[in-house]
Amino acid sequence: DTAVSQTPKYLVTQMGNDKSIKCxxxxxxxxxxxxxxxxxxxxxxxxSYNNKELIINETVPNRFSPKSPDxxxxxxxxxxxxxxxxAVYFCASSQGRRSPxxxxxxxxxxxxxxx
Amino acid sequence: xxxxxxxEKLLSVFKGAPVELKCNxxxxxxxxxxxxxxxxxxxxxxxxxxxxxESIKGFTADLNKGETSFHLKKPFAQEExxxxxxxxxxxxxxxxxxxxxxxxxxxxxxxx
Numbered sequence: 308d309t310a311v312s313q314t315p316k317y318l319v320t321q322m323g324n325d326k327s328i329k330c331x332x333x334x335x336x337x338x339x340x341x342x343x344x345x346x347x348x349x350x351x352x353x354x355s356y357n358n359k360e361l362i363i364n365e366t367v368p369n370r371f372s373p374k375s376p377d378x379x380x381x382x383x384x385x386x387x388x389x390x391x392x393x394a395v396y397f398c399a400s401s402q403g404r405r406s407p408x409x410x411x412x413x414x415x416x417x418x419x420x421x422x
Numbered sequence: 423x424x425x426x427x428x429x430e431k432l433l434s435v436f437k438g439a440p441v442e443l444k445c446n447x448x449x450x451x452x453x454x455x456x457x458x459x460x461x462x463x464x465x466x467x468x469x470x471x472x473x474x475x476e477s478i479k480g481f482t483a484d485l486n487k488g489e490t491s492f493h494l495k496k497p498f499a500q501e502e503x504x505x506x507x508x509x510x511x512x513x514x515x516x517x518x519x520x521x522x523x524x525x526x527x528x529x530x531x532x533x534x
Contacts, residue, residue: 311465340522350466350508350524363521397466411522413466 310334311414313398319420320388328383328417330398337402338362339381340411341373344395356381385419393421424449424513428525435499436533443494443528445483445509453511455485455492456522460506469494469507479503499532506530 311332320326332339340363341353355363356375370386381400385392398414425448435441447453457469470478472485472492483494492509509525 342524348506348527348529350527352521352523355521399466410468410471415465 311398311400311412313396313414313417315417316415317418317420319422321422322388322390324388325384325386326388326419327385328396328398328419330381330383330414332379332398332400332412332414334400334412335402336400336412337378338400339375339378340399340401341381341383342397342399342413344397344416346394350397354381354383388419388421390421393419395419424453424511424521424523426509426511426523426525428507428509428528430528431526432529432531434531434533437501438498441496441499441503441530441532443507443509443530445492445494445525447490447492447509447511449490449511449513451513453513455483456510456512457481457483457492457494458508458510458524460508462505466508499530501532501534504530504532 314329338357340355342350343353344350353365353367354373359375372384375381395416395418397416399411401411427446429444455472458466459469460466470476470483481494481496483492485492506527506529508527510522512522
């Protein structure tokens with residue numbers, strides 16, 4: 308299947324732990340994104356990478372560190388997890404950053420619960 | 423700054439009734455507007471975009487620059503339309519290049 312995939316789908320962890328969420332796309336896209344959907348379903352961009360280069364970095368705590376080893380992968384590492392980090396994290400990808408055809412394709416989401 | 427507002431968190435209609443999901447935006451330049459849909463237990467997916475001027479699953483949306491709105495409409499709602507709908511804006515230039523700004527989302531429920 309050609310798609311955007313994320314692992315794990317669910318992640319339950321204790322406060323203070325460090326965890327990673329992985330994202331892979333096999334669509335041949337050059338731009339990838341991380342979004343956070345909070346408990347009120349509000350969806351907000353966190354980061355964007357284009358050809359492994361960080362191009363968007365919203366006001367996100369530096370405990371969050373994205374890493375893009377290649378164009379097909381964008382991982383999200385979170386240090387010292389806090390209760391407020393509990394959310395659903397969506398990865399997305401697109402071809403190019405702004406053109407009529409660069410629809411963003413979303414992954415299934417990773418539900419992170421911090422206890 | 424770019425901002426998207428969906429004033430209705432919840433919207434309920436009966437099958438066959440018209441439905442309109444409201445979206446207003448704030449952006450100083452020339453925006454691109456989108457509607458994304460998330461069905462139960464499925465991933466977020468693009469429904470339509472203003473530049474395509476197309477009708478998808480019976481839904482249409484017209485960009486009204488005067489009113490800065492991009493409302494989503496369907497003349498006859500179906501039960502399978504029940505989902506979360508997000509309006510999104512993509513700006514141009516600077517650090518907003520390529521970034522999608524989403525509204526708060528509207529949960530549409532179509533009753534039989």
